[in-house]
Amino acid sequence: xxxxxxxxxxxxxxxxxxxxxxxxxxxxxxxxxxxxxxxxxxxxxxxxxxxxxxxxxxxxxxxxxxxxxxxxxxxxxxxxxxxxxxxxxxxxxxxxxxxxxxxxxxxxxxxxxxxxxxxxxxxxxxxxxxxxxxxx
Amino acid sequence: xxxxxxxxxxxxxxxxxxxxxxxxxxxxxxxxxxxxxxxxxxxxxxxxxxxxxxxxxxxxxxxxxxxxxxxxxxxxxxxxxxxxxxxxxxxxxxxxxxxxxxxxxxxxxxxxxxxxxxxxxxxxxxxxxxxxxxxxxxxxxxxxxxxxxxxxxxxxxxxxxxxxxxxxxxxxxxxxxxxxxxxxxxxxxxxxxxxxxxxxxxxxxxxxxxxxxxxxxxxxxxxxxxxxxxxxxxxxxx
Numbered sequence: 001x002x003x004x005x006x007x008x009x010x011x012x013x014x015x016x017x018x019x020x021x022x023x024x025x026x027x028x029x030x031x032x033x034x035x036x037x038x039x040x041x042x043x044x045x046x047x048x049x050x051x052x053x054x055x056x057x058x059x060x061x062x063x064x065x066x067x068x069x070x071x072x073x074x075x076x077x078x079x080x081x082x083x084x085x086x087x088x089x090x091x092x093x094x095x096x097x098x099x100x101x102x103x104x105x106x107x108x109x110x111x112x113x114x115x116x117x118x119x120x121x122x123x124x125x126x127x128x129x130x131x132x133x134x135x136x
Numbered sequence: 137x138x139x140x141x142x143x144x145x146x147x148x149x150x151x152x153x154x155x156x157x158x159x160x161x162x163x164x165x166x167x168x169x170x171x172x173x174x175x176x177x178x179x180x181x182x183x184x185x186x187x188x189x190x191x192x193x194x195x196x197x198x199x200x201x202x203x204x205x206x207x208x209x210x211x212x213x214x215x216x217x218x219x220x221x222x223x224x225x226x227x228x229x230x231x232x233x234x235x236x237x238x239x240x241x242x243x244x245x246x247x248x249x250x251x252x253x254x255x256x257x258x259x260x261x262x263x264x265x266x267x268x269x270x271x272x273x274x275x276x277x278x279x280x281x282x283x284x285x286x287x288x289x290x291x292x293x294x295x296x297x298x299x300x301x302x303x304x305x306x307x308x309x310x311x312x313x314x315x316x317x318x319x320x321x322x323x324x325x326x327x328x329x330x331x332x333x334x335x336x337x338x339x340x341x342x343x344x345x346x347x348x349x350x351x352x353x354x355x356x357x358x359x360x361x362x363x364x365x366x367x368x369x370x371x372x373x374x
Contacts, residue, residue: 011151012181013162022153026244041153042183043211047218071183078186105166 003133004038005084005126006061010072011042016101017089018066020115023107024089025064027119028126037062037126042072045079056081060129062122064089084129092118145265146199147179148223150212156240156250157206157229163246164257165204172262176269182212185219194316196220198347200268202227202261225264229257308361309354317347318362322369332370337363 009025012018029039040061044052056079063073063086073086093099093114101111149165152158169177178199184192195201196216203213203226213226230237233253240250304318321343330336341359344350350358 009153010181011153011162011183013149013151013165013179014181018181022151023244025153030244039153041151041158041211043150043152043158043215044154044209046183046186046215047209047211049209069184069187071181071187074187075183105163105170 003059004036005033005129006040006055006059006081007037007064007122007126008040008042008045008061008072008076008081009064010066010070012066012071013104015066016104016107016111017093019104019107020089020093020101020111020118021064021066021072023112023115024118024122027116028122032119032123033126036130037123042075045075045081048079053079060084060133062087062125062129064118064122066090084132085125087118087122087125089114089118092121143269144176144178144199145173145224145268146195146201147177147204147261148182148196148201148212148216149179149204150182150206150210152206152211153243155206156243156246157253159243159246160229160240160250160253160257161204161206161212163254164261167254167258168261168265172258173265176265182215185215193220194347196223197349198316200224202264202268204257204261205229224268227257227260227264229253232257232260304365306361306365309357313361315344315348315362318344318365322366325366326370330366330370332363332367334359334363336366340366 007025007028009021010018012021025039029037040052040055045056056076061076061081061083063076063083065072065086066089068088070086073083076083093101096114096117099110099114101114102108103111107115147165147168149161150158151162165179169179180192180195197220201216201223203210203216203223205212205226205228207230208228210226210228213223216223233256236249236253240253241247246254302319303314303316305312306315321340325336325340337359340362341355344362
């Protein structure tokens with residue numbers, strides 16, 4: 001594996017789904033796929049950080065957004081990155097309606113479970129993106 | 137008398153996902169928003185300055201802002217200034233809690249020192265909010281200074297996915313322009329029983345320009361559009 005897939009969660013501070021996005025990204029990059037993914041802070045993308053821009057230019061990104069405004073996907077694209085996949089936490093919740101997340105500073109148990117399911121979906125997508133990269 | 141949105145302090149947190157200090161900024165900001173100063177603060181997600189509309193980019197022109205950053209890169213402060221307006225003040229966790237640098241836990245799990253830092257940063261934010269609300273604020277210059285026309289409260293969400301900045305779109309010189317604070321301003325004039333005249337349009341324009349950047353040479357077009365908007369608005373209330 002030469003290039004890590006970049007995981008870019010929204011930094012949503014006003015909604016529970018933003019926290020789920022953030023937690024899911026941590027699970028992917030620290031627990032499920034630490035060798036093949038890398039967390040990229042959206043604030044650094046917004047600021048046009050040189051190293052982050054170079055990474056975005058070299059590796060595909062998976063954006064995880066907490067609301068329909070899709071800040072992560074939009075900002076990555078506007079910064080010259082390639083959004084290989086874009087996920088909305090709300091879509092993951094719709095597929096798992098028994099897991100109603102609550103809390104922003106601290107997620108409830110359902111929120112943690114939803115974050116884990118989100119992370120598993122992102123991991124699968126990261127594998128596919130990596131495979132597409134190798135076959136390209 | 138109708139009310140313009142209350143003067144609150146906008147909190148912009150870096151939320152840096154990569155480091156514990158970023159988590160400290162996020163949790164401290166949430167503590168202020170939810171517990172310490174819920175009626176005096178609003179927030180916006182930093183990336184919305186780029187991804188959002190004019191209402192989002194005008195956030196720091198509308199509210200005096202306090203940037204809360206985890207590290208010396210100061211993404212929140214710099215991003216706010218670049219994409220909206222210069223923050224009134226800023227806090228950097230590493231500077232406020234230098235003795236705890238690198239010992240706050242992880243971005244995912246803060247330790248006891250991290251929780252202490254959250255409380256310290258939250259207290260600092262609350263103190264700065266009080267200070268900012270105790271001084272006059274000039275929205276047109278986004279600096280502390282002379283008093284503004286802002287007054288009392290209109291509902292404002294704590295998150296800027298509805299930042300509370302009311303906006304109405306007008307067609308000015310053939311372009312659609314989002315005019316900040318126009319809805320409560322029109323209501324203010326209507327409740328004052330102002331007639332829809334050129335003189336009233338000029339008065340509305342002077343109020344509107346406190347919250348909006350009017351391009352040089354476009355004053356007449358803005359007055360005309362505002363006059364039309366007010367005539368229509370006042371007719372609706374009859």
